[in-house]
Amino acid sequence: MRLVYIIFITFVFISFTGCSSKDAKPQTDEVSVVELSQEDSDEFAEFDEELEVEEISDPFSGYNRGMTSFNDGFYEYVFKPVNNGYVAITHKEVRSSIDKFFTNLYFPMRFINNILQGKFANATEETGRFLINTTIGLLGLFDPAKSEFDLDAHNEDFGQTLGFYGVGAGPHIVLPFFGPSNLRDFLSMAPDAAVSVWSFEERDYMVDFTDTWPEYLGVKSVEYFNRMSLHSTEYDMIREDAVDLYPYLRDMYEQKRAREIEE
């Protein structure tokens, strides 16, 4: 019996010394190379893993940087002056309604992508929203589905569907005018556009309201211009906090998409 105790104690002893020598080693290394206070090294150890910034694939960084500057210049010198005039004569509620009208019309995209991800309850909720907002909500200008019936929006696009099935983001790509994207999301614009009511050619498989390029571009410009007008304060804040605008926007976009896919 006593033997068992002795073995046990030796075992405990060995395992403890094993532990402490493992712990001690990296610490002495650190202290000898640089002066990092105990508090600092504890804090880095505690948070580093959680705040690990994912490496974003960026082979086109040169082009992306250039395009970010172009977009930012376009925002400053073209969008802003026009927007100031637009905001002066168009009340925020009106702009918000225009945005809701466009958003409502992308119902097929949201419905299909919810189904593709097996989110049937969300697809049903989206259908309810579309029916209510198109009728009672006057062609989608208002959102009684949320305010009166408490039906939540479930925005899903094809990029999120691909992400849901494990397709990685691929290299980051900054698009002219649209801003940050990546290969997966960029390629996903095509299938989403195929089920949109705005098209640049005549279609026979579903309703479309535009048939030519000029019509299509005209409508899309109004849609994006109006949306940006609602979000320009946010962009201004990001610019203010940016030390290096391109990686800042890139990281925010990729973080946001990762969250959207997760949900």
Next chain:
Amino acid sequence: MKQIFKKVLILLSVMIFTQSLVANDQEDLKNHFLKKIDKVILVVKDKSLSNEKRNDDIIVLLTPMFDFKLMAKLSLGKKAWMKLSKAEQDKFVELYVERMKNSYSSKIDSYKDEKIEVKDVIQKKNKIAIKTDIISSDDKSFEVVYKYYKPKRPKADKEDWLIYDVEIIGISILKADKAQFKEFLQTKSINDLMDVLAKKQQA
């Protein structure tokens, strides 16, 4: 048999006790957070204050909630932080704190009757995340998560639980800063970074 029963009972009561301690942490922090928000909103809505005075008052209220020094350190990352002298570290922290305050002030300026609702409180050991929805008057909402931790030793002039990161619609501001600082430092020096931060504040 009785002995075993007693031991199990003690074990259970210890477990329940610690569980209730954890629940209290969450509940206390949530109540504290809501009280703070109410105070901030009261100041924001006080029309008698000038914008500058109002923002200063709010920052006085918020400062004990945030561990700005830790945020500065983490956003720079271990490698870059280690290369700095003590004086440089202090200067960087100072610039970073100023930047955070400016950034908050400009966000307060754009405040328009949004409501804040706490959706969920999640605890993992010494970290608690308070998930909130910011709801605007036209019923649009977005998620903001306040990430707290409890330092082992309480810090001077700070609360027990401190915010070390804020997530807006899934975007961690700390991670975004880390990404931009890292890329900036690949081609430029820490002094350049500090110059840019200082210049931003003058503008």
